[in-house]
Amino acid sequence: DPMDFEWSYWIEWGRERILWLLAGHLLVSQVSRLLVEKYKPWCLMAYGMAACWLLLGIKGFAIILLHATISFAVAQFQLSLLTWLCSLILLSTLRIPAVEEAKRKWYNTENEYYLLLFTVSVRCLFCTSFSLEYCWQGPAQKSSHSFLWMLAYVFYYPTFHNGPLMNFDEFSKQMRKQEAFSLKTNLSILILGIIRIFFWWCLAELMIHLMYIHALYSSTPPLETVSYWALGGLALAQVLFFYVKYLVLYGVPSLLLQMDGLKPPALPCCVSLMHSFTKMWRSFDVGLHCFLVR
Secondary structure, three states, rough: OOOHHHHHHHHHHHHHHHHHHHHHHHHHHHHHHHHOOOHHHHHHHHHHHHHHHHHHHHHHHHHHHHHHHHHHHHHHHHHHHHHHHHHHHHHHHOOHHHHHHHHHHHOOOOOOHHHHHHHHHHHHHHHHHHHHHHHHHOOHHHHOOOOHHHHHHHHOHHHOOOOOOOOOOHHHHHHHHOOOOOOHHHHHHHHHHHHHHHHHHHHHHHHHHHHHHHHHHHOHHHHHHOOOHHHHHHHHHHHHHHHHHHHHHHHHHHHHHHHOOOOOOOOOOOOOOOOOOHHHHHOOOOOOHHHHHO
16 A cells, blocks of 8 residues: 555655665764764764755755754844744745745655655754744853754754654753763663564554555545444544554654663654544654643
8 A cells, every 4th residue: 555655755765765874873973972972962963964965965955054044043033933933934935836846956856855845844843943942041041052053953863854853952951961871771772672663664564555544545435335433443543553653753763862862752652542632742743742832
């Protein structure tokens, strides 16, 4: 069942390049923690910039750097409303037809353009988080919210393309903290994490190959003939697949966050445990929820 675009898209990109770049990030992270813990944020920032340049090209890299620079400049006014307006304007530029056509010409395939689109959208959230934190800080704390730290946050590679979202305040505090490094402990975390993610990925692939949830929803005649109980079962199956999908898509960057000595946002809560669907967004994407309530 190839009808779930998001799953097919990210699995294809993961197999081709993103997983290899994440493995490179892991190597740089562990070496920097072992040898130059003090400079770890800048090593990871340089790697994230290089990975962005490699995957999106110099023009895609320039767009993200330009968005970060504009957001930082607007944050200097220390007005939250102005920060939100700036973010909305930057996001709206993604839907200007002339700009869309120009960006499409940068790449050979539509998938490459979509990767830029998704990445810029997620980076806009990170720029907004930094800018809001900057607006709320006092004069004595401005040094910890420099443009260099913004770049370290925006170009942090595990969360670069699809999240999950982590507030700048949490990111910077944990990244500054220098903890005792144990290669043995990190190796055990990595092995257990890979086993869990592999199990979730296999489960998602089984659901895709055997249940045809999305193919059924894209065809009206079968839905018109089945009972309400069957429709309810299909709806539940689709939501459960969405949950398992994000255990994989958020599980991989969360594992790398742990390997970097950071505490990742909680993974999505199982939707079957929720008695009210209105509360789903609060416990499903915890990082986004924490960002919005701040």
